[in-house]
Amino acid sequence: MAASKTSVKAKPAKGKPGKPAPKRTNGKAHVAKRRVAPDVALADPALFDPLTPGETADALRTLIEDRRTASMAKVGRYRVICTEPLVVKPPHDLAGHRLARVVAYDYSSDRAVDATIDLDAGIVVHLDMTKAQPMLSREEEALAMSIAMADERVRNKLQLGDSPQCAMHYWGRTPNDLAFARRSAAVVFGRSGTDGSASVIAVVDLIDQQVTQVVPAEVW
Amino acid sequence: MPTNVITEANWKFHWRLTESAGIMVYLADYKGRRVLWEGSLPYVTVDHQRQTLEVETDAESHGPWWIPLGTRTLQGPVRVQSFRGGIELSASFAAGPYQYTQLWRFHDDGRLCPWLTIYGPGVHDQHTYHPHFRFDFDLDGADEDAFEYFEAGRWQRVQQEGWFPYSGEADGEGNVWRQIDFGSRASINVRPHSWDDAEVFAIRYHDGEWAPFSPRSATGAQPFPAAYVGQEELEGHDLSLWYVAHVHFDQSFPYTAGPWIRVEGLGR
Numbered sequence: 001m002a003a004s005k006t007s008v009k010a011k012p013a014k015g016k017p018g019k020p021a022p023k024r025t026n027g028k029a030h031v032a033k034r035r036v037a038p039d040v041a042l043a044d045p046a047l048f049d050p051l052t053p054g055e056t057a058d059a060l061r062t063l064i065e066d067r068r069t070a071s072m073a074k075v076g077r078y079r080v081i082c083t084e085p086l087v088v089k090p091p092h093d094l095a096g097h098r099l100a101r102v103v104a105y106d107y108s109s110d111r112a113v114d115a116t117i118d119l120d121a122g123i124v125v126h127l128d129m130t131k132a133q134p135m136l137s138r139e140e141e142a143l144a145m146s147i148a149m150a151d152e153r154v155r156n157k158l159q160l161g162d163s164p165q166c167a168m169h170y171w172g173r174t175p176n177d178l179a180f181a182r183r184s185a186a187v188v189f190g191r192s193g194t195d196g197s198a199s200v201i202a203v204v205d206l207i208d209q210q211v212t213q214v215v216p217a218e219v220w
Numbered sequence: 221m222p223t224n225v226i227t228e229a230n231w232k233f234h235w236r237l238t239e240s241a242g243i244m245v246y247l248a249d250y251k252g253r254r255v256l257w258e259g260s261l262p263y264v265t266v267d268h269q270r271q272t273l274e275v276e277t278d279a280e281s282h283g284p285w286w287i288p289l290g291t292r293t294l295q296g297p298v299r300v301q302s303f304r305g306g307i308e309l310s311a312s313f314a315a316g317p318y319q320y321t322q323l324w325r326f327h328d329d330g331r332l333c334p335w336l337t338i339y340g341p342g343v344h345d346q347h348t349y350h351p352h353f354r355f356d357f358d359l360d361g362a363d364e365d366a367f368e369y370f371e372a373g374r375w376q377r378v379q380q381e382g383w384f385p386y387s388g389e390a391d392g393e394g395n396v397w398r399q400i401d402f403g404s405r406a407s408i409n410v411r412p413h414s415w416d417d418a419e420v421f422a423i424r425y426h427d428g429e430w431a432p433f434s435p436r437s438a439t440g441a442q443p444f445p446a447a448y449v450g451q452e453e454l455e456g457h458d459l460s461l462w463y464v465a466h467v468h469f470d471q472s473f474p475y476t477a478g479p480w481i482r483v484e485g486l487g488r
Contacts, residue, residue: 133436165316173283
């Protein structure tokens with residue numbers, strides 16, 4: 001990951017920390033004004049509370065009734081990744097509203113859906129549909145494990161006592177790797193217990209629901 | 221998912237367990253003044269981060285992987301315990317051969333320690349772990365902040381968003397990065413663990429640029445938080461900071477990654 005970052009050169013500080021910083025606007029200097037909006041300090045902690053089952057259901061209903069997600073809902077090949085509370089800072093218009101963030105993966109068009117639902121108003125207030133790859137849902141983790149366990153190449157490499165230990169969200173580093181562009185999981189096989197050592201890694205393509213790589217753990 | 225408010229050791233803060241970002245701490249005040257809007261551990265990725273120029277073989281060229289630290293991987297309850305001079309939250313997570321303990325420690329002198337202990341055998345000993353911590357500090361309010369980086373023997377004011385690695389240079393107290401608030405004259409000082417191989421991403425806060433539910437953005441694009449870095453001005457605005465550690469397995473696990481953070485200048 002480090003190789004893809006861009007470093008920015010810092011410039012010398014103009015003043016000591018904590019001193020009001022002189023700012024320039026249109027060539028005229030002025031002293032930064034003391035902030036007068038204490039709204040952040042008055043935020044309602046209850047807005048951060050976990051969603052109730054009813055709020056979660058409300059958020060999902062609202063999302064799939066939105067016409068922008070009609071194709072996703074109609075085909076029905078999507079997974080809800082998670083639904084969590086979201087709190088927006090003042091002075092945003094939605095500050096103080098009870099909001100839910102719903103993240104789903106739409107297999108029918110291979111895209112991520114990231115939506116914000118205003119539970120007070122019952123509407124979708126923000127919707128992103130991108131090629132991003134959100135984490136795996138619990139159902140996808142379970143599916144990846146079952147696909148891997150049913151694969152003969154995997155079974156042939158397992159040792160006595162091996163079982164799936166976990167399914168990790170995985171993506172390839174280069175375009176040569178199928179998992180570079182396709183939603184994938186890596187299932188770790190090994191023995192449960194004190195040492196917990198891994199024996200085999202199976203990469204599962206969740207779109208075609210097949211194992212694409214079987215790699216001994218020591219060379220993974 | 222439980223939620224709680226704790227008032228102790230000059231701190232008042234709220235916490236809850238998330239689905240994927242461990243224990244989130246939010247609306248944290250020190251001596252009655254707001255310090256933190258929200259802080260969490262969005263993800264810990266694992267991959268090969270090579271220190272040599274050897275050509276990679278096909279078998280070794282796999283990409284990163286990760287599993288959420290949250291409700292699905294939690295082992296036992298979230299613990300709240302007082303210690304001499306402070307209070308701490310801790311929670312253990314496990315996924316196959318990976319085991320983690322997340323800590324939030326609050327000291328009465330203004331120190332704040334968001335840490336992650338990494339242990340368990342892992343898949344093998346050639347992997348590097350990358351815990352990503354995200355902090356949205358609202359030091360006595362959201363705006364009128366700036367970011368500084370200790371470089372070339374002095375604190376440097378940073379004008380634009382960017383990525384700022386720890387080069388080994390630090391001020392007399394070991395701090396490498398700091399966020400300062402013009403109004404209160406207070407600062408948040410960030411000191412890395414010297415073995416973290418750490419870096420900080422300083423990003424101007426925008427609604428919508430919250431912690432994503434994955435480090436992976438679009439295919440072939442930069443991962444988060446690098447995907448959020450543009451050329452926006454930082455000075456005078458609301459900021460969010462990402463502290464990313466790079467922990468090599470051979471650093472004798474268990475290893476505790478994460479920064480020391482100290483609030484200075486508030487509550488006088």
